Amino acid sequence: xxxxxxxxxxxxxxxxxxxxxxxxxxxxxxxxxxxxxxxxxxxxxxxxxxxxxxxxxxxxxxxxxxxxxxxxxxxxxxxxxxxxxxxxxxxxxxxxxxxxxxxxxxxxxxxxxxxxxxxxxxxxxxxxxxxxxxxxxxxxxxxxxxxxxxxxxxxxxxxxxxxxxxxxxxxxxxxxxxxxxxxxxxxxxxxxxxxxxxxxxxxxxxxxxxxxxxxxxxxxxxxxxxxxxxxxxxxxxxxxxxxxxxxxxxxxxxxxxxxxxxxxxxxxxxxxxxxxxxxxxxxxxxxxxxxxxxxxxxx
Amino acid sequence: xxxxxxxxxxxxxxxxxxxxxxxxxxxxxxxxxxxxxxxxxxxxxxxxxxxxxxxxxxxxxxxxxxxxxxxxxxxxxxxxxxxxxxxxxxxxxxxxxxxxxxxxxxxxxxxxxxxxxxxxxxxxxxxxxxxxxxxxxxxxxxxxxxxxxxxxxxxxxxxxxxxxxxxxxxxxxxxxxxxxxxx
Numbered sequence: 001x002x003x004x005x006x007x008x009x010x011x012x013x014x015x016x017x018x019x020x021x022x023x024x025x026x027x028x029x030x031x032x033x034x035x036x037x038x039x040x041x042x043x044x045x046x047x048x049x050x051x052x053x054x055x056x057x058x059x060x061x062x063x064x065x066x067x068x069x070x071x072x073x074x075x076x077x078x079x080x081x082x083x084x085x086x087x088x089x090x091x092x093x094x095x096x097x098x099x100x101x102x103x104x105x106x107x108x109x110x111x112x113x114x115x116x117x118x119x120x121x122x123x124x125x126x127x128x129x130x131x132x133x134x135x136x137x138x139x140x141x142x143x144x145x146x147x148x149x150x151x152x153x154x155x156x157x158x159x160x161x162x163x164x165x166x167x168x169x170x171x172x173x174x175x176x177x178x179x180x181x182x183x184x185x186x187x188x189x190x191x192x193x194x195x196x197x198x199x200x201x202x203x204x205x206x207x208x209x210x211x212x213x214x215x216x217x218x219x220x221x222x223x224x225x226x227x228x229x230x231x232x233x234x235x236x237x238x239x240x241x242x243x244x245x246x247x248x249x250x251x252x253x254x255x256x257x258x259x260x261x262x263x264x265x266x267x268x269x270x271x272x273x274x275x276x277x278x279x280x281x282x283x284x285x286x287x288x289x290x291x292x293x294x295x296x297x298x299x
Numbered sequence: 300x301x302x303x304x305x306x307x308x309x310x311x312x313x314x315x316x317x318x319x320x321x322x323x324x325x326x327x328x329x330x331x332x333x334x335x336x337x338x339x340x341x342x343x344x345x346x347x348x349x350x351x352x353x354x355x356x357x358x359x360x361x362x363x364x365x366x367x368x369x370x371x372x373x374x375x376x377x378x379x380x381x382x383x384x385x386x387x388x389x390x391x392x393x394x395x396x397x398x399x400x401x402x403x404x405x406x407x408x409x410x411x412x413x414x415x416x417x418x419x420x421x422x423x424x425x426x427x428x429x430x431x432x433x434x435x436x437x438x439x440x441x442x443x444x445x446x447x448x449x450x451x452x453x454x455x456x457x458x459x460x461x462x463x464x465x466x467x468x469x470x471x472x473x474x475x476x477x478x479x480x481x482x
Binding site: 007008009013014016017018020021022024025026027029031032034035036037038039041042210211212213 | 318321322323325326327329330333334337343346347350351354355356358359360361362363415417418421422436440441464465466468469471472475
């Protein structure tokens with residue numbers, strides 16, 4: 001250690017810093033109470049009753065889904081609305097883009113071009129009115145005129161967030177070629193600077209299900225996504241619109257295993273599965289909630 | 300052998316599903332997680348909640364921990380990440396409601412949510428330290444551990460930890476002074 005560092009804690013400057021650190025040290029904390037609270041939280045997350053591993057249930061899932069669908073039809077889909085325990089989180093989405101615009105996607109082999117409108121800012125990027133249903137995927141590169149380049153960082157069914165700040169204003173037309181590179185899609189999502197689990201337009205934020213919890217549910221590692229948060233309402237202009245996630249009655253801590261028959265193990269799986277749902281009214285989501293499997297359909 | 304079981308024994312037992320062993324581990328390291336979260340948040344209430352959330356995550360990821368000696372550093376970092384995620388989440392909610400024109404999180408330095416200017420500058424300087432330096436410094440002065448205990452927990456020699464703390468203290472001083480000069 002160099003001389004100027006030797007015993008720095010005993011120098012005047014060092015002692016001053018130590019005193020400052022101690023002055024602003026956190027207050028005492030009750031570690032025993034903390035441990036009890038942690039154990040209680042873990043206990044609350046344990047599934048109710050014995051859970052049969054999903055793979056053993058595979059032949060039964062179809063039959064169970066059929067029963068649920070039948071009941072849904074008989075019931076007319078009028079399930080009672082669960083009372084909200086807290087005010088619904090509301091996210092605002094700018095919607096000043098010209099009405100009735102549809103994407104003009106010219107699918108060239110492996111190199112499609114999109115024409116989309118910028119709907120506003122969202123998170124750390126821009127929101128455009130092109131999404132998973134149009135074939136965009138997280139990680140896709142958009143290449144426009146004048147050297148414009150952006151990445152798709154978040155995918156919703158109808159909209160996507162792209163990593164371009166300030167390059168385009170709201171209402172601007174974005175015409176760009178789409179470069180889909182499977183390697184890029186498979187790369188670390190953090191490289192794209194976004195929150196890959198944020199499916200804003202769908203109305204939920206997801207994260208991978210930790211292996212320990214997957215095992216508790218009899219699932220393989222990486223076989224599901226967990227819902228971190230549900231955004232109940234999006235403001236379209238001044239009109240509050242309930243999100244699909246909310247209408248499905250998706251809830252925080254639900255474990256999503258399947259969407260429209262497709263297994264969900266990654267954000268891409270989810271984006272793909274939501275993209276296949278051209279008609280959102282046909283959404284069918286299988287989740288585990290408190291250890292029990294449920295089929296959620298739009299009501 | 301007498302006395303309390305060491306961390307390694309508790310980790311092995313916890314991996315086998317021994318709840319009491321995991322509870323003991325939590326109790327032993329709760330203040331570390333609390334301190335790590337507090338260094339980010341500057342708020343005891345939130346830091347305590349994030350410390351609890353840290354150990355929920357520790358439990359969920361315990362199977363992946365192959366080197367028990369890394370447990371302490373692991374807890375510090377999970378607590379820090381959890382606290383940062385908490386801040387990001389709250390920022391996001393504020394941001395989408397207010398819809399500012401352009402926000403680039405990468406350009407915005409992390410600022411703890413504290414009102415006291417001296418404390419805010421100290422914590423900003425703390426958060427600029429490399430992880431290993433900040434952890435050693437806070438173990439010594441916030442957790443109030445002796446170097447021998449720190450060595451036992453981290454697997455790093457007491458002498459090396461002392462050097463690390465001195466370096467961290469010096470760098471903290473420089474960072475703090477720089478903030479005061481520009482203020």
